[in-house]
Amino acid sequence: QVQLQESGPGLVKPSQTLSLTCTVSGASITTDRYYFSWIRQPPGKGREWIGYIDYSGSSYYSPSLKSRTSISRDTSNNQFSLQLSSVTPEDTAVYYCARGRVSSPPTAMEGYDYWGQGTQVTVSS
Numbered sequence: 622q623v624q625l626q627e628s629g630p631g632l633v634k635p636s637q638t639l640s641l642t643c644t645v646s647g648a649s650i651t652t653d654r655y656y657f658s659w660i661r662q663p664p665g666k667g668r669e670w671i672g673y674i675d676y677s678g679s680s681y682y683s684p685s686l687k688s689r690t691s692i693s694r695d696t697s698n699n700q701f702s703l704q705l706s707s708v709t710p711e712d713t714a715v716y717y718c719a720r721g722r723v724s725s726p727p728t729a730m731e732g733y734d735y736w737g738q739g740t741q742v743t744v745s746s
Contacts, residue, residue, distance in 0.1 A: 643718030
């Protein structure tokens with residue numbers, strides 16, 4: 622069974638860098654049938670795609686967040702990570718990692734077949 626689990630600090634100060642890791646079990650992050658995304662949901666809003674990393678290790682980002690986002694991976698531990706720099710309170714959200722089918726665009730939430738449970742990240746001083 623495929624499982625994804627987010628981990629990282631729940632509180633980040635403004636202007637600092639948010640760092641989260643997703644540990645994947647039951648599937649390899651190097652498979653070419655899927656990509657692995659970070660998605661967030663601010664309070665009272667819909668889910669927003671942040672970016673993904675594909676089987677080759679290439680990363681792609683939402684244009685609105687590209688300048689502040691980096692996604693990397695650790696294949697030896699089957700993990701991928703998110704770094705979001707220069708955070709503000711508007712970055713407060715539940716952050717999810719998820720596995721998406723390559724046949725589906727990353728912004729289409731119905732294209733994801735497995736999700737982590739989500740982790741609350743609050744940006745506050």
